Amino acid sequence: MSSVAYQASRNRSLIWVMLAALTLAACGGSGGRAVVVDRSYENQxxxxxxxxxxxxxxxxxxxxxxxxxxxxxxxxxxxxxxxxxxxxxxxxxxxxxxRRTYTVQRGDSVYAISRQFKVDMTTLVRLNNIPQPYTIHVGQSLQLPANAAPEEQVASRPPATSEPRPAEPARQATASSTTASPISKPAAPTRVVTVPRPPARAGNGFVWPVEGRVISSFGSKTGGRHNDGMNIAAPRGAPVRAAENGVVAYAGKEIRGFGNLLLIKHDGGLITAYAHADSLLVNRGDVVTRGQVIAKVGKSGDVDSPQLHFEVRRGTKAVNPSQFLPS
CATH class of the missing domain: 3.10.350.10 (LysM domain)
Structure with a gap:
């Protein structure tokens, strides 16, 4: 599948989804003949x-x-x-x-739940009308998207604590596991990475995140699909640059379809996304400057050629990146 066709056919959203409806025209009769309408399906x-x-x-x-x-x-x-x-x-x-529901447990966050069930965080937020800063409460019932991972695919988690724990290999457990052998050495505490306030922006607009050719622009596509950003073809390994001063809010590959992904939060409520990278050069919480190399172009995720998927969002709403980029 070509990268352009992929963008047109796949539901985009870090996720983050806006779809246009397909319009089907009804067939009419001709030549003065009566039109026979099959309504047998209504009985089903x-x-x-x-x-x-x-x-x-x-x-x-x-x-x-x-x-x-x-x-x-x-x-x-x-x-x-x-x-x-x-x-x-x-x-x-x-x-x-x-549709399924999930009851919030102590230590949960919207992001952690989205990772647990392998769904887009933005979809989870929209589905449950969770306002910024996306605070949830113990005992709150959240509706899960229909494409959430089945229970058997969701790894069981240890009891939630006030701090996140590093990933561990799965261990067998039984109802009598309270008498399990003691752990010889306690795990070292994990450092909580906080995201600082974004620095002031350096200019009015953005710089292009990569040098290349736009192969899919923002907006509606054939088949009722929608691209929430733009896709820029570039050689594998080409530098990906931060469009503006900001702070890395997410760096990882857990969001389905986007491969290696960066989300950078900017002053003024804007967020930029950089997907399908070959490698990420910054981490969550890092402060980046306008034009800084933050990743390398690749084809991770659901694309078949090296490219960068670039999005600009104001809150959770996707906006056309072209209005921020120099012509």
């Missing part, structure tokens, strides 16, 4: 509802069905193994992704 609606499905009606789109049933478009596509351009046929039965 009740049966499908009982079995947790939905029978497609005339004029339905993937986006519309997802919105109607409060599920993500990506999850609906994945559950039904749909393929571009995602056209639906009246009478077709769709499986509806099952």
């Amino acid at each position: 609606t009740q049966t499908a509802a009982v079995t947790g499905g939905y029978v497609v009606r005339r004029g339905d789109t993937v986006y519309g069905v997802a919105q109607k049933h409060a599920v993500s478009t990506r999850a609906l596509i994945d559950w039904n193994k749909l393929h571009p351009p995602y056209l639906l046929v009246p009478g077709q039965t769709l499986r509806l992704p099952q």
Whole structure:
């Protein structure tokens, strides 16, 4: 799959998703003949509802069905193994992704929960209407996106503490594990990395994060897809630069599809994202300066050629990067 087609067909969002609906025109009769409309599928609606499905009606789109049933478009596509351009046929039965909930535990954060269930943090925030600074409380019930990892794929966690613990190899446990052998040496405490306040911006706009060719611009694409940023083709290993002074809010590869990803928070509420890197040269909490090399171009994540996916966000809303970049 080409990188451009990937951007057009994949649900983008660090995540971070805005989709346009597909419009299907109804077919009309011609030559004065009566138009015969097959409505036999309407009799299947009740049966499908009982079995947790939905029978497609005339004029339905993937986006519309997802919105109607409060599920993500990506999850609906994945559950039904749909393929571009995602056209639906009246009478077709769709499986509806099952929604789940999670009860917040002591020490949880929105980010930690998103990593635990392998979902985009922004989707989790939007689904539960969590306002900034995204504070959650013990005992709070959160709705999980339909594409959240099944329980059997979620690694069991040790009891939450006030500080995060480093990842450990999985260990077997039983109901009688309270009598397990003592640990010979306690683990060293983990240093909590805090994110400082972003420094003042150096200019009015941004510098280009990489030298290359734009292969997918911001906005709607064919098939009802949407690119929340832009994709710039560049040689593997080419330097990726910070678009403006800021502080690294995230550095990792846990968000599905984006590969090695950086999120940089800037003064004034803007956030820039740099995805598909070959390597990351800065860490969470680092203060970076405008033009500083922060990563190397690569093709990690769901792309098949070296490129940088670059996004600009104001809060959780994606904005067109072109309005900040020199022409």
